[in-house]
Amino acid sequence: xxxxxxxxxxxxxxxxxxxxxxxxxxxxxxxxxxxxxxxxxxxxxxxxxxxxxxxxxxxxxxxxxxxxxxxxxxxxxxxxxxxxxxxxxxxxxxxxxxxxxxxxxxxxxxxxxxxxxxxxxxxxxxxxxx
Numbered sequence: 001x002x003x004x005x006x007x008x009x010x011x012x013x014x015x016x017x018x019x020x021x022x023x024x025x026x027x028x029x030x031x032x033x034x035x036x037x038x039x040x041x042x043x044x045x046x047x048x049x050x051x052x053x054x055x056x057x058x059x060x061x062x063x064x065x066x067x068x069x070x071x072x073x074x075x076x077x078x079x080x081x082x083x084x085x086x087x088x089x090x091x092x093x094x095x096x097x098x099x100x101x102x103x104x105x106x107x108x109x110x111x112x113x114x115x116x117x118x119x120x121x122x123x124x125x126x127x128x129x130x
Contacts, residue, residue: 022067027078029053037067046070 023033034052039061046061048070057074 020066020068024068024071026050026053026055027075028055035071037070039065039067039070041065046073048074 022037024035024037025032026034029050029052031050031052035048035050035055038047038049040047041061041063044060044062046059046065046067046069048057049055057070057077059070059073059077061070
């Protein structure tokens, strides 16, 4: 007959959740940990402010956004201004939603309607002789 198992220490809890930083380096004055990010999820706004040079930035956020998302949007906006473009609150790779008309159908330009039959005129590679 064996011994009964004792109720010894239980195995420890799982992995600890890594806390994401809310302070970053300023792009303008280059001070470490001087940029504070605040997320207001009720209004859908992310606000960023440098404590040293008083630089500010705001952008729209969603329920999944984190402080690093606002900071990366700020970097993207600064790069866009530096390159001569307009600063947009759109992350790279995101495309605008298609235009809708009527009962939710996507608007198709009239010139594209002719190409919807799926016919390919020349499907052989160049230099291919039979």
